[in-house]
Amino acid sequence: MKAKLTANYLKQLSPSDKPFEVVDSDIKGLLIRVQPTGRKTCYYSYRSLGGKRQRIKIGVIGSELTIAQARDRAQSLAGKVAEGIDVQAEKSSARRYALHLQQNTLQQFIEHSYRPWATANLKSAELSIESIYRAFKPYLAFPLVNLNLRLIENWRIQELDRGIKATTVNRLIASLRGVLTKAVEWEVIPEHPLRKLKPLKVDEGKKARFLSTSEEAKLFAVLEERDHELKAARERANEHRRVRNYLLLPDLSRFAFADRITPLVTLALKTGMRRGELFDLEWDAVDFHNKVITVVGETAKSSKTRHIPLSPSALLALTQWREQSDTSVTRVFPSDTGGRLDNVNTAWRNILKAAQIMNFRWHDMRHDFASKLVMNGVPLNTVRELCGHADLNTTLRYAHLAPDHKAGAIAMLG
Incomplete structure (x- = not known):
């Protein structure tokens, strides 16, 4: 069954007792599978370099994306296939990368990646890492991608409420920021979670202590x-x-x-x-x-x-x-x-x-x-x-x- 897959067409498309598919008449390879429950899932069907017919899931209409977004995604996939890119392998790689991000905790990254680099390049590497372990102990088991601005802002509020000085809080966050900066540089995480976090304001003109x-x-x-x-x-x-x-x-x-x-x-x-x-x-x-x-x-x-x-x-x-x-x-x-x-x-x-x-x-x-x-x-x-x-x-x-x-x-x- 062929038809141009549009929002109006999908509204009129009713489910049946058995699953069925509708192939888009405009974009080659785009199709939608309709379940008896009414769930409509878009796929892109293509032939791999070896000639084998494969399909890749684009998403569920309504809960994940619109049909217009699905059409754009299908056209993007068609372009990659035309360039000889194995989109299925690309998706698998992305899935593995996402899994890697979830498994790479703050402590694992520090121990396996950051500590060796810091020890070789920073004079106070051990002191800095020890301070991170003490200050951010509750977050050591967090995946790096789960460390976000709100989380650290809440931590900062709690530390200030405990009477920790703003200069100390700034210094501890600077140490953590340095770790996350390396995680971004080494493409362990896609972006820096603290890039918008501004340091607390402190009195730079504070009187210096000297002996009488x-x-x-x-x-x-x-x-x-x-x-x-x-x-x-x-x-x-x-x-x-x-x-x-x-x-x-x-x-x-x-x-x-x-x-x-x-x-x-x-x-x-x-x-x-x-x-x-x-x-x-x-x-x-x-x-x-x-x-x-x-x-x-x-x-x-x-x-x-x-x-x-x-x-x-x-x-x-x-x-x-x-x-x-x-x-x-x-x-x-x-x-x-x-x-x-x-x-x-x-x-x-x-x-x-x-x-x-x-x-x-x-x-x-x-x-x-x-x-x-x-x-x-x-x-x-x-x-x-x-x-x-x-x-x-x-x-x-x-x-x-x-x-x-x-x-x-x-x-x-x-």
């Missing part, structure tokens, strides 16, 4: 007392061992420092280096003759090499630390096993508590460095270069600390 003169004095007094106590404790331990003929521990009394903490804090305050940059610092990067530290691009957050002159206190601390360090170890501040230092959180918290210094993180020593440079009249661009900021906007948060910079600008108006 009295706080800095208390900090170094505590560091000095800490070294003294550790040396005394070592001496008592060796006296205990000496009486029992045990092997003695290294004598600390002849050294400037009891351990790495005092020179590490001194360098953080007087060079503005990031914690990771200090942990990765090697002796080859310290030029004692020219009094300069080189932060190489491989360890810098900006991936750009920069040179930091050493102040007298920083140079003295490094010189004294070098005298008591193991010369066979390349890192300036290695861990107890000689590898990369992991963290100094416990020691740092105890030092702040003893010095009665509140609301001062390790990273704030970097703010202290930048703030005091600006307060002493150092140009902002020079501060940017010394701190390794990617752009001047980051450095501008310290601009208000410049001596009378606003008053001087207004005075120029007369």
